[in-house]
Structures are given as C-alpha cells and as structure tokens.
Amino acid sequence: QVKARQRIRKKLPSWFANEDIEFPDTLPLEQCSSELAAHYRASLLSGELLADLTGGFGVDAAGFARTFSKVYHVEQDESLSNLVTRNIEALDLGEKFEVIHADGIRWLDSQENGFDALYLDPARRDHRGLKVSSLEACEPDLSRIWGNLLSKAKVVAVKLSPGLDIDATLKELPGICEVHILSIGNECKECCYLARRDWKGGARIVCANHCREFEWNCFEFSREEEKSCEGSYGGFQRYLYEANPSIMKGGGFKVLGDRIGIPLVHPRTRFYASDQLISDFPGRVFEILGQGELRRKSASELFPDRQANVMARNVGLSSEELKNRLKLRDGGSLYAIGAMDVSGKRRLLKCIRVRENAAVYE
Known part of the structure; x- marks a missing residue:
C-alpha cells in the first residue's frame, strides 16, 4: 500500500x-485516469443514469458521480470490484454509486432500461502487455459493439489512446459529435470521443491543454x-510559435493561424512566425536569435559551445x-531548431524560450 x-x-x-482508500496492484494504477482528466471528462456529461462498463479502479466513475444521480461501476475483475466496493465509503459516494461484478457488455445486454450515458475505457494493451494501435485490438x-452501445444510451463516451488516428476512428464509429484531446504537463494523454445515436453532422474537435489546477485552455x-x-x-520572423500537444494532435493548424492572425512558416512545418510577441499563444513561444543553413558549419557558428536543445521539424x-549530424550535445537554455521555411529551404534557427508563455500553458 505504501508503494502504491x-x-x-x-x-x-x-x-x-x-x-482510508485501498489501492490495487501496479497495472490498474497505471491504466487508471488521472484526477485532472476524470474531472474534465465529468464536466462533459450529466444526467440521471450513467454506467461505466470498464470500471477499473473507479476514478472515472467517481468523477461522474459528481454530475449524475446514479452511477453503475461495472468491473469483471472480482478482486478489483471488491476493492472499489470497500472504497465507496472512503470516497463518500453513498447510495448514488453501485458496484457490479460482471463483464460490462454482457451486463449491458441484460438491462431492459436505457441510460443517459455509457462510458468505456477499453484496454489498450495486448496479452504481452504491448500497446495496441487499432480499435479492433x-x-x-468498439467497432463490433458500437451499434449496440448507441441503442442503449443517449450519449456514449469513450476514452481512447492519442496514438489512434482520429480521422480513422471517426469513420469507424458513426455518430461522434465531439472529440476532446487532453494534454497535461505538455504531453498528450488521451482522446475522449462523445457520440449520439442520431448525430449526422461532423465532429467538433476540442483541444484542451491543462493550465493550472482544474483550468484548461481550449x-x-x-x-x-x-x-x-x-x-x-x-x-x-522574430518570434516562432509551436502549438500545444493537443492542437498538434488535433490538426487545426490553418484555423489557429487564421484566428490569431499569424502565418505558418510552411504547410507541413507547423510552426508560426511573427515580429510582434503574442504572449497568450496556446503553446510554446521562442525568440529567434540567429539563423543559417542547416549545416554543421552553421551549427558551429551559432552554437560555439556545441550545446543546445535540438528540435527537427519537416527536415527529413x-x-x-x-x-548527431550537427555534433551538438543536449542542455543549456538555447534551442537548435531545424525547420523548412516557406520557400522549401532547410534552415537552422538559434532560439530561446519566451518564459512568460510557458508559465501559462504548461
């Protein structure tokens, strides 16, 4: 328990x-949601009845208990189900939280009444413990049971790995109206898909980047x-911008530049540039101190100490x-950024982070 x-x-x-809370073994703890993500997800849904069909350690279900009158936590692992049962009192969930030891899908099939919402967090590792990269794995x-899920609830919410292709998932799972891409600590953690059975329109992509406590920049x-x-x-130009991980995953690069009023440096480089500092840009901001051709000679001139944090974008x-090619070593406050410009030339940029922005968005 101490290690857990x-x-x-x-x-x-x-x-x-x-x-008073008991904790399970390592794997359920590794797979469970963070409190921040569970809190965000719970803010998306509310109603009378929700069933978490892949209950696990209960972090997600406990979050939904804040926004639903009744939450069913369905878990097929008996020891984990029993542990969650013992934790109900410690979590102060009361009668609105019910733990059921069963296979989630089979249990759902046995229910005659529908739900306001269903939630699933499918296991994303195979029998060898390796991460999988497709819905079928x-x-x-989900691709096999999707129609059944939509027939049982007004809304189906699914947490999936950010490693899965969003467009492919939208094609495989009809009815998705929203995709929420969550990043915490400058790392893309998950994608949450919301679907409605009669939804025919396109999906709204929400790129949510954690700022502080329970605040998100969307x-x-x-x-x-x-x-x-x-x-x-x-x-x-003087300043270089890279969008936060949620936007990088979501792919709204042209829209972001258009709304803020700054150009991309190349269609595939995914950096923006401006002469004036945009301090509230949703991502990292760098100041360009110098530049040259993407060659070892330029690296020697720009970084005489041979030390920098190296980034490569669209340079092959x-x-x-x-x-390794530039013979640089990691470290220091400077950034050596290799990037293709609007004319198709590969450039080496000597940059430094603009720290005011980092405090807000990371």
Missing part, C-alpha cells in the same frame, strides 16, 4: 491524501473548418538524428 500510494501521489492527489472491440474547430480555411504562409530527420 507513492505511485499515485501526482496522478490522484486527493485519493493519495485519503488514508482494444478490449472490448481551442475548438471542425474538420470542415480546417479544410475550407486557405491559411497563410510566411518566412521566419528526427531530432536525435539532427543532433
């Missing part, structure tokens, strides 16, 4: 502080909006490969 508590200190701070396989767009946006492109090399 230490593992979840940052992930589940209020649970960590509650000495998840357990349960950028919303649709695939149709991004497709119809012409976008603007220009050369490197990974960041590690570029670092």
Whole structure:
C-alpha cells in the first residue's frame, strides 16, 4: 500500500491524501485516469443514469458521480470490484454509486432500461502487455459493439489512446459529435470521443491543454473548418510559435493561424512566425536569435559551445538524428531548431524560450 500510494501521489492527489482508500496492484494504477482528466471528462456529461462498463479502479466513475444521480461501476475483475466496493465509503459516494461484478457488455445486454450515458475505457494493451494501435485490438472491440452501445444510451463516451488516428476512428464509429484531446504537463494523454445515436453532422474537435489546477485552455474547430480555411504562409520572423500537444494532435493548424492572425512558416512545418510577441499563444513561444543553413558549419557558428536543445521539424530527420549530424550535445537554455521555411529551404534557427508563455500553458 505504501508503494502504491507513492505511485499515485501526482496522478490522484486527493485519493493519495485519503488514508482510508485501498489501492490495487501496479497495472490498474497505471491504466487508471488521472484526477485532472476524470474531472474534465465529468464536466462533459450529466444526467440521471450513467454506467461505466470498464470500471477499473473507479476514478472515472467517481468523477461522474459528481454530475449524475446514479452511477453503475461495472468491473469483471472480482478482486478489483471488491476493492472499489470497500472504497465507496472512503470516497463518500453513498447510495448514488453501485458496484457490479460482471463483464460490462454482457451486463449491458441484460438491462431492459436505457441510460443517459455509457462510458468505456477499453484496454489498450495486448496479452504481452504491448500497446495496441487499432480499435479492433482494444478490449472490448468498439467497432463490433458500437451499434449496440448507441441503442442503449443517449450519449456514449469513450476514452481512447492519442496514438489512434482520429480521422480513422471517426469513420469507424458513426455518430461522434465531439472529440476532446487532453494534454497535461505538455504531453498528450488521451482522446475522449462523445457520440449520439442520431448525430449526422461532423465532429467538433476540442483541444484542451491543462493550465493550472482544474483550468484548461481550449481551442475548438471542425474538420470542415480546417479544410475550407486557405491559411497563410510566411518566412521566419522574430518570434516562432509551436502549438500545444493537443492542437498538434488535433490538426487545426490553418484555423489557429487564421484566428490569431499569424502565418505558418510552411504547410507541413507547423510552426508560426511573427515580429510582434503574442504572449497568450496556446503553446510554446521562442525568440529567434540567429539563423543559417542547416549545416554543421552553421551549427558551429551559432552554437560555439556545441550545446543546445535540438528540435527537427519537416527536415527529413528526427531530432536525435539532427543532433548527431550537427555534433551538438543536449542542455543549456538555447534551442537548435531545424525547420523548412516557406520557400522549401532547410534552415537552422538559434532560439530561446519566451518564459512568460510557458508559465501559462504548461
């Protein structure tokens, strides 16, 4: 229990502080949602009845108990189900939270009445413990049971890995009206898909980046909006911008530039540039101190100490490969950024982070 508590200190701070809560083995703790993500997800749904068909350790279900009158936590692992039952009192969930030991899908099939919402967090590892990269490899396989899920609830919410392709998922799972992409600590953690049985329109993409406590910076767009946006492109200027991980995953690059009024430096480089500082840009901001051709000679001139944090964007090399080619070593406050410009030339940029922005968005 002591080791388990230490593992979840940052992930589940209020649970960590509650000495009456029991914790499971390592795997359920690794797979469970963070308290921040569960809180965000619960803010998306509300109503009378919700069933969490892949209950696990109960973090998600406990979050939904704040916004639903009754929550069913369905878990097929008996020991985990019993543990959650013992934790109900410690979590102060009362009668609105019911733990059921059963296979979630089979239990759902046995229910005659419908639900306001269903929630699933499919297992994303195979029998060898390796992460899977397709819906079919998840357990349960959503592509096979999707129609049944939509017939049982007004809304179906599904948490999936950010490694899964969003557009492919939208094609495989009809009725999705919203995709929420969550990033915490400058890392894309998950995608939450919301579906309604009669929804025929496109999906709204919400790129949510955690700022502080339970505050999120959200950028919303649709695939149709991004497709119809012409976008603007220009050369490197004084400041360089890279969108936060949620936007990078969501892909609303032209829309973001159009709304803020800054150009991309290249259609595939995914950096923006401006002469004036945009301090509230949703992502990282760099100041360009110098630049040259993407060659070792330029690296020697720009970084005489041979030290920098190396980033490669759209230059045909990974960041590690570029670092080795330029003979640079990691560290320091400077950034060596290799990027293709609007004319198609590969440039090496000497940059430094603009820290005011980092405090807001990371």
